[in-house]
Amino acid sequence: MKNLLCYLTLLVFSLQSLSAGIPNKEMTALVELHHATHGTHWTTPWNMTTDVSTWHGVKVVNGHVVEINLFRNNLEGTIPKSISNLKNLISLNLAFNSLTGExxxxxxxxxxxxxxxxxxxxxxxxxxxxxxxxxxxxxxxxFNNFLTGSIPESIGEMSKLKILNLSSNAFKGSIPKSLGSLTELEVLGLFENTIEGVIPSEIGNLGKLKELVLANNQIGGEVPLEVAQLSNLRIFQIQNNKFESFNNLRYVNEDQFLVLDFDKGDSNKGFKDIGLSRSRMADTKFEEGVPDDDN
Structure with missing residues (x-):
């Protein structure tokens, strides 16, 4: 560990003249990220003999790193604690790699x-x-990690959140009622976890919600009446759960949906049978390298 710290210190100081004026803490964080994720084996590695502003996926504005986009770049290893030194970071995209650890x-x-x-x-x-x-x-x-535990209640404090996709993990516990505070939310994906409890009635507060995907969990009770308030909802998937009643689905506007999947064998309601594959919702739907401009 001591030798590693010495190496990192020497490397950072040797790179200062190439740092595009970014603070030492930010340069250290980049170097440690490169080392911790086996940067020499990346698909497109960083050329540390050039200005940091030219490094693959790194964007520097006004002397600070504001974006790191290493999408599908063969990262392995773990995300270092020093990532927090990038205080001006606006976008961090490490998707579609082989990162491990917590x-x-x-x-x-x-x-x-x-x-x-x-x-x-x-x-x-x-x-x-x-x-x-x-x-x-x-x-x-x-989505598609090995995250466990429950979804923290504090997530309801992220009031600007538009997309929340935690599908295909191992989350347990119930859906936090605090999600009802995310009034800007447009996409909520909790597909394929081990979530229990009920859909909280607070879900009716999400007036901008377009996609609600809760399939393949252990959710029970009845579908809350408040779902009928979600007039912008286009994709609603709740199949393969433990619901006791779908009676409140009679109050939703069937014509608003592009996809409506539930365990139809338990209900007489004759909705359109429009399927949607697991791969689209859980894997490939968000497969892109650069976030949308309005996100």
Whole structure:
């Protein structure tokens, strides 16, 4: 460990003349990210003999790193705690790699972050309870990992969130009622976990919601009447759960849906049978390298 620290210190100081004027802490964080994720084996590695502003996926504005996009770049290893030194980071895209280990708690210190994309990795452990500190976050996508534990209640404090996709993990517990505070939310994906309890009635507060995907869990009770309030909902999937009643679906406007999937054998309601594959919802729907401009 001592030799590693000496190496990193010498490397950072040797790169200062190429740092595009970014602070030493930011340069150190980049170097440690490169080392911790086996940067020499990346598909497109960083050329550390050039100015940091030319490094693949790194965007520098006014002397600070504001974006890191290493989508599908063969990253392995873990995300280092020092990621929190990138205080001006607005977008962090590490999706579609082979990252392991736990999400560092320090990630909640990136208070300016708007986009956090971690999907299609092998990250384990729980989401930090302090995740709600990311009050500027508009997209959190972490589907297809090995995340466990419950979804923290503090997530309801992320009032600007538009996309929340935690599908295909191992989350348990219930859907937090605090999600009802995310009035800007357009996409909520919790597909294929082990979530129990009921759909909270607070879901009716999400007037901008377009996609609600809760299939393949252990959710029970009845579908709340408040779902009928979601006039912008286009995709609604709740099949393969343990619901006791679908009676309240009679109050929804069938014509508003592009996709409506539930266990139709338990109900006499004759909705259109329009299927949607697992791969689209859980894997490929968000497969892109650059976040949308409005996210």
């Amino acid at each position: 999400l560092p708690v320090t990630i909640v210190e990136l208070s300016r972050l708007k986009v956090l994309k971690l999907e299609m990795n092998r990250i384990k452990g729980v989401l930090p309870e302090g995740l709600g500190n990311l009050t500027n976050l508009e997209e959190l996508s972490a």
